[in-house]
Amino acid sequence: MESADLAACGALLAERHRRHRMAEPLLSARFCAVDAALRELTATFETTGASGAVALRDAVPVGFVLGAPKSSPVWGPNVWVEAAGQAVTDAEVIRDLYAAAATRWVAEGRTAHYVLVPAHDADLVRAWFRLGFGQQQAHAVMPAVRTRTAEVAGLTVRLAVRADIPALAELDLELPRQHGSSPTFSPGVLSTVEENLAEWEEGIADAGLATFVAESEGRVVGSAIGCALEKSGTHLGLARPDNAGFLGFAAVFPHARGRGAGRALGEAVIDWAVDSGFDSVVTDWRVTNLLASRTWPALGFTESFLRLHRTVAT
Numbered sequence: 001m002e003s004a005d006l007a008a009c010g011a012l013l014a015e016r017h018r019r020h021r022m023a024e025p026l027l028s029a030r031f032c033a034v035d036a037a038l039r040e041l042t043a044t045f046e047t048t049g050a051s052g053a054v055a056l057r058d059a060v061p062v063g064f065v066l067g068a069p070k071s072s073p074v075w076g077p078n079v080w081v082e083a084a085g086q087a088v089t090d091a092e093v094i095r096d097l098y099a100a101a102a103t104r105w106v107a108e109g110r111t112a113h114y115v116l117v118p119a120h121d122a123d124l125v126r127a128w129f130r131l132g133f134g135q136q137q138a139h140a141v142m143p144a145v146r147t148r149t150a151e152v153a154g155l156t157v158r159l160a161v162r163a164d165i166p167a168l169a170e171l172d173l174e175l176p177r178q179h180g181s182s183p184t185f186s187p188g189v190l191s192t193v194e195e196n197l198a199e200w201e202e203g204i205a206d207a208g209l210a211t212f213v214a215e216s217e218g219r220v221v222g223s224a225i226g227c228a229l230e231k232s233g234t235h236l237g238l239a240r241p242d243n244a245g246f247l248g249f250a251a252v253f254p255h256a257r258g259r260g261a262g263r264a265l266g267e268a269v270i271d272w273a274v275d276s277g278f279d280s281v282v283t284d285w286r287v288t289n290l291l292a293s294r295t296w297p298a299l300g301f302t303e304s305f306l307r308l309h310r311t312v313a314t
């Protein structure tokens with residue numbers, strides 16, 4: 001892919017986003033405009049190490065794929081195709097594009113491939129599946145609308161206070177624990193309770209975070225954090241709805257799971273987003289995390305982008 005290809009590929013990307021918005025109207029309307037889509041594409045193109053391929057039919061561009069590496073070691077020797085990194089007029093073309101682009105990625109030793117695909121496009125998702133990819137992560141969104149679930153007997157949800165810090169620090173371990181176990185096998189970087197305590201000493205006073213705790217029989221059993229989506233390092237560009245709140249974290253201690261605390265905490269964040277004037281709420285989860293992948297759709301979140309993953313064995 002060359003800089004001369006950008007204008008035509010920007011138009012393909014804007015058209016992809018226009019179709020995506022028909023399925024998911026909470027996505028930003030801005031990127032249906034070719035100049036806005038082109039800016040996103042150009043920024044990706046200018047990322048260090050970016051490379052990709054363009055498909056032509058009768059000399060007319062009918063698709064592109066564009067990836068770039070991330071420096072964090074957790075992703076392995078990687079290439080990421082982010083939200084602005086692909087568009088095709090018909091799904092099958094993505095297989096030729098990947099074949100061309102991945103030749104270079106693998107030759108460079110970048111064998112871990114990650115791709116963000118619009119969730120509504122079943123043909124495109126299937127084309128990636130027929131390239132050996134599987135789903136790793138879900139990005140999801142729902143309208144910010146006040147929740148109406150009946151209260152759970154004996155359970156209260158309230159904003160966290162300084163006295164909750166020890167429980168919050170313990171709860172922070174539950175997500176990496178869950179991710180470290182089968183079938184996710186993806187613990188990431190594990191922090192200690194001491195590190196979590198130190199972070200919460202500052203975080204508890206952060207006016208940009210809405211931290212909720214669920215209490216049962218006088219003890220904290222779970223926590224959840226809401227914030228503006230701008231605070232998140234993910235859900236960027238075309239994958240970032242305008243004026244969105246973010247459900248950034250939730251955990252319930254194992255002994256208290258399955259009794260409605262997770263729902264109550266998630267709903268506290270959704271209601272906070274409504275009160276804060278956000279139009280939508282965004283979250284994401286590992287699809288192999290059986291607990292999260294059942295809880296968040298039950299609250300009304302629907303997938304907007306799928307992150308697919310393939311490791312090439314060389």
Ligand SMILES: CC(C)(COP(=O)(O)OP(=O)(O)OC[C@H]1O[C@@H](n2cnc3c(N)ncnc32)[C@H](O)[C@@H]1OP(=O)(O)O)[C@@H](O)C(=O)NCCC(=O)NCCS
Pocket residue numbers: 174175178249250251252253256257258259260261262263264284285286289291292294295296298299
């Ligand atoms: C995800 C988590 C916070 C959910 O908390 P919880 O208290 O167990 O959740 P709830 O009991 O409120 O259940 C929430 C919804 O998910 C559904 N659900 C939960 N577990 C389920 C299961 N095994 N099968 C089917 N549905 C399930 C419930 O039915 C409920 O929906 P409903 O109210 O419509 O019936 C909790 O499991 C947890 O701490 N997991 C480890 C950390 C983690 O994964 N955090 C999420 C990060 S993205």
